[in-house]
Amino acid sequence: MSSQQNPHSHQAQFDSPRVPRRTPMACQFCRGRKLKCDGSRPSCANCNRRGYPCLYTPV
Numbered sequence: 441m442s443s444q445q446n447p448h449s450h451q452a453q454f455d456s457p458r459v460p461r462r463t464p465m466a467c468q469f470c471r472g473r474k475l476k477c478d479g480s481r482p483s484c485a486n487c488n489r490r491g492y493p494c495l496y497t498p499v
């Protein structure tokens with residue numbers, strides 16, 4: 441009559457998905473057009489060439 445107690449009974453394991461913390465900062469214009477934004481401020485190259493207002497939306 442020996443109740444076996446498992447020392448490793450309940451280990452709280454949190455499987456957190458590995459999310460890369462790297463967020464490519466693209467302005468709204470480049471995002472909408474799927475352009476490669478260089479992310480320069482206040483206006484990126486794409487917006488600067490076209491004369492569009494470069495808007496960055498913070499996440």
Ligand SMILES: [Zn+2]
Nearest residue numbers: 467470477484
């Ligand atoms: Zn851009």
Ligand SMILES: [Zn+2]
Nearest residue numbers: 467484487494
């Ligand atoms: Zn832009």
